[in-house]
Amino acid sequence: MLKMATEFENMTDVRTAKMSAKDVHVFYGDTHAVKGISLDLHQDEVTALIGPSGCGKSTFLRCLNRMNDTVTTCRVEGTITLDGENIYDPKIDVVQLRARVGMVFQKPNPFPKSIYDNVAYGPRIHGLAQHRTDLDEIVTTALEKAGLWNEVKDRLDSPGTALSGGQQQRLCIARAIAVNPEVILMDEPCSALDPIATAKVEALIDELKGRYAIAIVTHSMQQAARVSQKTAFFHLGDLVEHGDTTEIFTAPKEERTRDYITGRFG
Amino acid sequence: MSKETTEFKPTDWQSPEMKARIKRRYRKEKSFRVMGFTAVIIAALFLVTLLGKISSDGIYGFFQTSIDLDVPFSEAVIGNPRDMDADAFEQQVMRTNMLRLINDALVKEFPEVKSRRDRRELIRMVSSGARAQLRDMLLADPSIVGTTQRVRLLASDDIDQVRKGKINPEEAEANRKVKDRELAWYNKLVEEDRISLNFHTAFLTHGDSRDPEMAGIWGATVGSALTLVVTLAIAFPIGVLAAIYLEEFAPKNRLTDLIEVNINNLAAVPSIVFGLLGLAVFLGVMHLPRSAPLVGGLTLALMTLPTIIIASRASIKAVPPSIRDAARGLGASPMQVVFHHVVPLAMPGILTGTIIGMAQALGETAPLLMIGMVAFIVDIPGGVTDAATALPVQIFLWADSPERAFVEKTSAAIMVLLFFLIMMNGLAIWLRQKFERQW
Numbered sequence: 001m002l003k004m005a006t007e008f009e010n011m012t013d014v015r016t017a018k019m020s021a022k023d024v025h026v027f028y029g030d031t032h033a034v035k036g037i038s039l040d041l042h043q044d045e046v047t048a049l050i051g052p053s054g055c056g057k058s059t060f061l062r063c064l065n066r067m068n069d070t071v072t073t074c075r076v077e078g079t080i081t082l083d084g085e086n087i088y089d090p091k092i093d094v095v096q097l098r099a100r101v102g103m104v105f106q107k108p109n110p111f112p113k114s115i116y117d118n119v120a121y122g123p124r125i126h127g128l129a130q131h132r133t134d135l136d137e138i139v140t141t142a143l144e145k146a147g148l149w150n151e152v153k154d155r156l157d158s159p160g161t162a163l164s165g166g167q168q169q170r171l172c173i174a175r176a177i178a179v180n181p182e183v184i185l186m187d188e189p190c191s192a193l194d195p196i197a198t199a200k201v202e203a204l205i206d207e208l209k210g211r212y213a214i215a216i217v218t219h220s221m222q223q224a225a226r227v228s229q230k231t232a233f234f235h236l237g238d239l240v241e242h243g244d245t246t247e248i249f250t251a252p253k254e255e256r257t258r259d260y261i262t263g264r265f266g
Numbered sequence: 267m268s269k270e271t272t273e274f275k276p277t278d279w280q281s282p283e284m285k286a287r288i289k290r291r292y293r294k295e296k297s298f299r300v301m302g303f304t305a306v307i308i309a310a311l312f313l314v315t316l317l318g319k320i321s322s323d324g325i326y327g328f329f330q331t332s333i334d335l336d337v338p339f340s341e342a343v344i345g346n347p348r349d350m351d352a353d354a355f356e357q358q359v360m361r362t363n364m365l366r367l368i369n370d371a372l373v374k375e376f377p378e379v380k381s382r383r384d385r386r387e388l389i390r391m392v393s394s395g396a397r398a399q400l401r402d403m404l405l406a407d408p409s410i411v412g413t414t415q416r417v418r419l420l421a422s423d424d425i426d427q428v429r430k431g432k433i434n435p436e437e438a439e440a441n442r443k444v445k446d447r448e449l450a451w452y453n454k455l456v457e458e459d460r461i462s463l464n465f466h467t468a469f470l471t472h473g474d475s476r477d478p479e480m481a482g483i484w485g486a487t488v489g490s491a492l493t494l495v496v497t498l499a500i501a502f503p504i505g506v507l508a509a510i511y512l513e514e515f516a517p518k519n520r521l522t523d524l525i526e527v528n529i530n531n532l533a534a535v536p537s538i539v540f541g542l543l544g545l546a547v548f549l550g551v552m553h554l555p556r557s558a559p560l561v562g563g564l565t566l567a568l569m570t571l572p573t574i575i576i577a578s579r580a581s582i583k584a585v586p587p588s589i590r591d592a593a594r595g596l597g598a599s600p601m602q603v604v605f606h607h608v609v610p611l612a613m614p615g616i617l618t619g620t621i622i623g624m625a626q627a628l629g630e631t632a633p634l635l636m637i638g639m640v641a642f643i644v645d646i647p648g649g650v651t652d653a654a655t656a657l658p659v660q661i662f663l664w665a666d667s668p669e670r671a672f673v674e675k676t677s678a679a680i681m682v683l684l685f686f687l688i689m690m691n692g693l694a695i696w697l698r699q700k701f702e703r704q705w
Contacts, residue, residue, distance in 0.1 A: 065595065067591065067594065067595065070594070072517070072518060095597050095598070095599045096597065097597075098594060098595060098596065098597040099596065099597030100597075102595065102596070103591075103595035104595075105588065105591055105592065105595070107588055109586075109588035109589060109591065109592040110592075111589065111592065111593070111607065112589075112611065121593075121596060121598075121606075122596040122597065125596070125597070125598055125599075125602055125606075126597060172592070175592075175596065176595070176596070179596060179597060
């Protein structure tokens with residue numbers, strides 16, 4: 001009993017969250033897309049955001065690195081902190097924030113440049129490498145971490161857009177980790193990929209979780225179960241339930257969660 | 267359950283109605299194809315007629331008739347270069363009326379022509395440009411003084427028209443410009459094989475002239491080039507920057523909507539209105555030199571700006587948002603997103619729009635009329651503030667000239683203009699293919 005209590009404490013309060021959202025509301029004009037969500041992302045952990053289409057999980061994810069800023073009708077309320085700092089504070093430099101909180105998108109979107117330049121772009125604009133050799137080192141490491149190095153090491157000069165879909169997505173992940181972010185947000189990274197490419201990306205996520213706090217939006221229950229340690233279930237803009245992935249999938253507290261994960265709606 | 271199965275009726279794909287429908291569909295498609303093909307044929311016919319007419323006329327503009335005459339460079343007329351130094355000889359040559367040499371040559375050729383009036387008529391068969399030709403010969407090689415040289419002298423435009431068959435000798439004498447006596451002289455020269463039709467490089471290297479056989483296109487070409495340089499230098503940066511700002515940075519509100527509507531309207535404003543604006547602002551207020559490529563270029567830049575802005579905005583808008591997201595997600599600033607990713611991807615479209623705008627400006631006459639680039643200018647302009655004219659204006663001026671020989675010069679000038687337009691469009695295609703990348 002005592003052991004269980006300490007474990008419980010370990011899980012929620014004792015460790016400080018890498019990113020923490022408190023009572024976040026998002027409006028698109030008059031539409032209330034996200035309704036008061038509080039969620040923590042921890043280092044060394046993958047958090048899966050699941051829920052039916054249009055439930056606000058992608059919107060919430062895009063708030064975490066302020067990608068919604070460019071949508072003029074979008075309004076965000078509540079606080080989101082990164083290492084205790086409010087990222088919507090006017091003093092925060094959004095460009096630097098996005099370097100610390102990287103993002104991988106639903107559709108692979110490599111730049112129409114060479115593989116090398118794709119990965120080197122982030123380090124270049126942030127001045128992370130002083131010399132060409134440093135940059136080579138960063139690019140190599142990022143591609144190795146993304147599990148793409150062996151496939152592309154002989155053709156770093158060929159265009160990134162010429163790779164296959166799965167390779168392109170791993171290139172995008174390499175590009176994201178090349179700037180050495182602290183958090184990685186993934187918005188349905190495997191929805192455009194075949195099962196083999198999906199397996200590779202999932203293995204990669206597993207590999208990466210030791211170094212980054214990762215949040216992943218997914219429509220695949222199996223994927224959420226396979227790659228995540230924490231799962232949050234969204235429905236119609238509400239966070240219905242969140243907790244350990246094993247718990248959510250084996251003993252969900254809410255009926256809506258149970259219905260969704262067993263495929264009864266959504 | 268059983269009710270549903272009884273009510274379900276499979277579509278009868280073989281029914282007569284269905285067959286008739288398919289037949290009708292094919293008939294419609296066929297008639298559409300025929301109409302489309304006819305439209306293309308008609309358009310092609312128009313184009314072929316236009317180009318055919320212009321080139322069949324214009325090709326003569328590049329050729330000019332010459333008369334071979336034995337010119338005696340007598341010391342009595344010019345003086346002896348051995349008796350004086352080079353400068354004095356040059357002055358002497360400049361002072362001498364070269365018509366006397368031509369006169370002497372013609373007297374030798376036509377000894378039967380005696381009266382002063384007839385002689386004057388005879389001498390009119392040779393172009394007034396022949397004097398400069400003889401002068402240049404003497405200055406280049408003084409040693410020819412004292413000898414008789416066979417010189418290929420430019421014929422007058424009337425003789426040229428006879429040679430080119432544009433004047434019909436069968437017509438009543440009163441109705442033609444070249445009289446019977448002149449025709450007789452001409453025929454004598456033809457018999458002696460002294461008349462020849464040669465490629466006329468002076469057309470491509472000289473400025474304008476009142477004499478069709480001396481008129482050239484180079485002055486107008488340089489004027490057009492200088493004008494376009496000014497236009498490009500003004501319109502391209504302003505247009506592209508305006509497009510980038512409006513598309514990527516400007517807030518979407520009433521003001522920017524108003525600006526957008528106005529830019530679209532400006533693209534449809536008749537070009538002469540821009541000419542009036544140029545007249546009022548650049549000449550009236552700013553007192554820039556009249557007839558200068560600088561003012562012409564500024565005016566045409568105003569006209570080209572909307573085209574460039576609209577084309578650039580369209581191609582910036584066509585850059586997929588995923589590329590912007592990718593760059594933003596890596597922490598690129600808005601400036602970096604635009605200049606590292608959006609503009610390079612939009613470049614083919616921007617360049618195509620710019621070159622189309624430039625081609626439009628190259629062919630524009632009306633605004634240039636308003637700011638005085640319609641003047642008769644013989645000199646080749648040396649800079650953007652020199653008086654100049656432009657190719658389309660030159661065409662307009664020549665088309666307006668009374669001399670028969672200017673008809674072919676007009677067509678030849680149109681050919682030169684079309685050549686430059688085709689080159690610019692070729693450049694646009696080449697640039698588009700060079701910059702086009704897949705994403």
